[in-house]
Amino acid sequence: MRSYEDLVTHLTPTEFELFVKSHLEKIGTGLTSFEAKHNQKLAGHDGTYQIDVKAVFQALGCDFLVLVECKHQSARVKREVVEVLFNRIIALGAQKGIIFSTAGFQSGAVEFATSHGIALVHVIEGRFTYQVKSAEKEEYYSLPSWIEIPKYVGDFAYINRQGFEGRSSIEIGRMDDLYSFLFNGFVE
Structure with missing residues (x-):
């Protein structure tokens, strides 16, 4: 059985981007004029960049551009990957960036x-959010029939204003910490 840390979803890279x-x-859906497009080529002042998902919306009377990169891989994402996205944000004049x-x-x-x-955002299988004590490793992540957990959920990683690393589970209906980070720049 694979461990939580070694989990890679069974989606192909393109399926992961579309997911x-x-x-x-x-x-x-709650944002004005929200639109997300897959596999976009965007022209910046210093070249053209391929972006996995481009999201645009309006808020506070302004247009917002969010660049989204999707990394379907078995190794943890390195700092250099985040630096590349940061440079693309600057080159394309985007307001925010997200890496899944x-x-x-x-x-x-x-x-x-x-x-x-x-x-x-670390995407994991929803069953890994439900844990029970079990002597049998195969049963460790077994879900009872009455529980409803999405197939995939996001594990949002951040460092709060006090400098402590935190994690927040995100899924449809539970996005408060991600919204706070994207719009306020921090999580309490």
């Missing part, structure tokens, strides 16, 4: 992302 896009569309990963993030990536306003 992220569809979830962004679901959470963006199937393998999580190294601590340097979390530190850099938090200090530059980039959200990091």
